Amino acid sequence: MRQIQVNPATLRQTRWQDFAVRFAAGGFITAATGIIAKIFGPVVGGLFLAFPAIFPASATLIEKNELLKKRKKGVKGTDRARQLASIDAAGAAMGSIGLLLFAVVVCRFIPKHSAWLVLVGATVLWLAVSVLIWYLRKRIRL
């Protein structure tokens, strides 16, 4: 199985505009969620807590960086770039199962416990479950 690696070179490929787009998208959807909850109530507003806020920008960035890498090597690389973005989306689908459990834990425990404690616990659970699903999927494929 391919090992998990940290690759700081990706950050050097990223332009400041790419960071700005994701900051703006994240900020916008967070602010919009508050406004939607104010107008339509928390039931509708809560749906947007799991809105794919930065996913389009991230998938596009992955595709673009791969294209640049391949073109430097003199290869077209369009198919490979799209495939990488697709793999990233498959990872996000796995992460969304962790996201669901995050929501279940917050919904169940936030009314009677410290909000910050519940959020930290739910985040740890999101990460653990997401990584476990990713790991199991890789193992089963082998």
Added chain:
Amino acid sequence: MMQILLRFLIGGVVVSLFAIIGDLLKPKSFAGLFGAAPSVALATIGLTAAKEGAAYAGVEARSMIGGAIAFFVYASFVSWIMMRYKVKALWTTLGMIPVWLGAAFGLWYVWLK
């Protein structure tokens, strides 16, 4: 207005942090997990609980379950389309947003309303 600005800034920072973590990681299937990080929820639920109360935040989190199921449907569709058809990531990810909206509001209608 200050509350909206505060949410914008905190949301921008939290979402960007998770995005950078995702950028740094390989393989991409693992990095993709961070595309579904609870970034908006982390940025907003603490503020909501402090301002509107924990019960209100609990109601939002219950609806978030529907949003997360919609995210799963959306991301699965995006992955499938990009693997099979020659469509650019930007058009696929933005073009599939109605799938998220449809799934989320469908669940709202049959379950959360």
